[in-house]
Amino acid sequence: MNETSHAEDSVPADTSAAGPLDPAAALAAAEARALQYRDSHLRALAELDNFRKRSEREIENARKFAIERFAQELVTVGDALEAGINAGAANPGPALLEGAQATLRQLYRAFEKAGIKVIDPAVGSPFDPQWHEAMVAQDSREFPANSVLSVIQKGYSLNGRLLRAARVIVSKAPGEGGN
Numbered sequence: 001m002n003e004t005s006h007a008e009d010s011v012p013a014d015t016s017a018a019g020p021l022d023p024a025a026a027l028a029a030a031e032a033r034a035l036q037y038r039d040s041h042l043r044a045l046a047e048l049d050n051f052r053k054r055s056e057r058e059i060e061n062a063r064k065f066a067i068e069r070f071a072q073e074l075v076t077v078g079d080a081l082e083a084g085i086n087a088g089a090a091n092p093g094p095a096l097l098e099g100a101q102a103t104l105r106q107l108y109r110a111f112e113k114a115g116i117k118v119i120d121p122a123v124g125s126p127f128d129p130q131w132h133e134a135m136v137a138q139d140s141r142e143f144p145a146n147s148v149l150s151v152i153q154k155g156y157s158l159n160g161r162l163l164r165a166a167r168v169i170v171s172k173a174p175g176e177g178g179n
Contacts, residue, residue: 085100123150154166
């Protein structure tokens with residue numbers, strides 16, 4: 001608080017029974033009250049602005065992640081379709097295989113529209129614990145340690161948030177401990 005904010009407290013209600021307050025003291029007290037009201041008003045405006053911004057962020061997050069459970073369900077459908085395609089590739093049935101591939105492409109387009117991205121690291125790419133889950137570490141002379149050797153199961157993200165990490169086999173230096 002500044003010195004003028006105490007002016008109201010130091011000025012008596014009436015200086016004498018016969019005379020009014022000193023005009024300068026009354027003005028100083030009124031200015032001090034005006035400063036207090038202005039400060040209170042500015043604080044209220046700042047709080048309101050913070051509340052508005054926080055509400056907008058919460059609404060945006062609710063909008064972006066409202067379909068998260070739905071997206072997790074779709075991910076398992078994608079896995080099943082992909083497994084069917086792989087099984088169809090082993091026992092060629094062209095019509096069945098082409099239909100399953102078209103369905104998978106359609107599902108991936110739906111994923112894209114919903115903000116779902118496939119996490120499918122390339123062989124030899126660096127292991128990223130933020131997006132990958134190491135299932136096994138295997139010796140490798142071909143790739144440096146902590147490189148992706150193969151993908152067991154693709155991962156998925158929703159608008160930048162991890163739904164499921166890609167499950168991968170990672171490399172380790174020959175003779176290095178752990179598995």
